[in-house]
Amino acid sequence: GQNIDQPTEMTATEGAIVQINCTYQTSGFNGLFWYQQHAGEAPTFLSYNVLDGLEEKGRFSSFLSRSKGYSYLLLKELQMKDSASYLCAVRDGNYQLIWGAGTKLIIKP
Amino acid sequence: DTAVSQTPKYLVTQMGNDKSIKCEQNLGHDTMYWYKQDSKKFLKIMFSYNNKELIINETVPNRFSPKSPDKAHLNLHINSLELGDSAVYFCASSQGVAGANVLTFGAGSRLTVL
Numbered sequence A: 001g002q003n004i005d006q007p008t009e010m011t012a013t014e015g016a017i018v019q020i021n022c023t024y025q026t027s028g029f030n031g032l033f034w035y036q037q038h039a040g041e042a043p044t045f046l047s048y049n050v051l052d053g054l055e056e057k058g059r060f061s062s063f064l065s066r067s068k069g070y071s072y073l074l075l076k077e078l079q080m081k082d083s084a085s086y087l088c089a090v091r092d093g094n095y096q097l098i099w100g101a102g103t104k105l106i107i108k109p
Numbered sequence B: 001d002t003a004v005s006q007t008p009k010y011l012v013t014q015m016g017n018d019k020s021i022k023c024e025q026n027l028g029h030d031t032m033y034w035y036k037q038d039s040k041k042f043l044k045i046m047f048s049y050n051n052k053e054l055i056i057n058e059t060v061p062n063r064f065s066p067k068s069p070d071k072a073h074l075n076l077h078i079n080s081l082e083l084g085d086s087a088v089y090f091c092a093s094s095q096g097v098a099g100a101n102v103l104t105f106g107a108g109s110r111l112t113v114l
Helices: none
Strands: A003-005 A009-013 A018-025 A032-037 A044-049 A053-057 A060-065 A070-075 A084-091 A097-099 A103-108 B004-007 B010-013 B019-025 B031-037 B043-050 B053-057 B064-070 B073-078 B087-094 B109-113
Touching (some): A003 A084, A003 A097, A009 A018, A018 A032, A018 A084, A018 A103, A032 A070, A044 A053, A044 A070, A070 A084, B004 B087, B019 B031, B019 B087, B019 B109, B031 B073, B043 B064, B073 B087
Parallel strands (some): B010 B109
Antiparallel strands (some): A003 A018, A018 A070, A032 A084, A053 A060, A060 A070, A084 A097, A084 A103, B004 B019, B031 B087, B043 B053, B064 B073, B087 B109
16 A cells, blocks of 8 residues: 655744654655645645756755655754644655644644 | 625535535636535545636536536535535635645535534
């Protein structure tokens, strides 16, 4: 079967750095996405990786290793507004999106 | 202007009733989706339409019936509602299904079945 694994919950301190990991096992691979979802709101797009390496976008970076079936989302200079769930999603060989359950990130002052 | 709008935002109803959720997107996208997010927060694809044609039809009860009158609209009708149907239903749209196409989600419709 296909699955995406992410930690259920993480806690970090305002101003610090946090890394959220995602491992996947899918039939084929056509890209990996990270979405942010604040409580009670819709998911919004953060990043897309299809080749190995690091993609940086402001305070957020996303890394992909296709050989290891592994990605991480790195959040720097954490702000209280970063408290949200972070969803990892992989597009499989049939171009279907497989979603992880999300990692709830709690930021403390 | 809301890019993907769905109505209603909240829906509370009794078991056995029939209800509909409507979705409209003004992004000019050719693909639309319905997702169900349960209490465990998994996003599960239910249906996907590309240019009004059904392209994804996951294993959902046939009490759920999508309708796409045009590529900007995708509605979801649910017959004989059950307690387990309680969830947040998200509509989304994208341009195509490959490449870096990003899903834009609506705000969600929270369905509570009593």
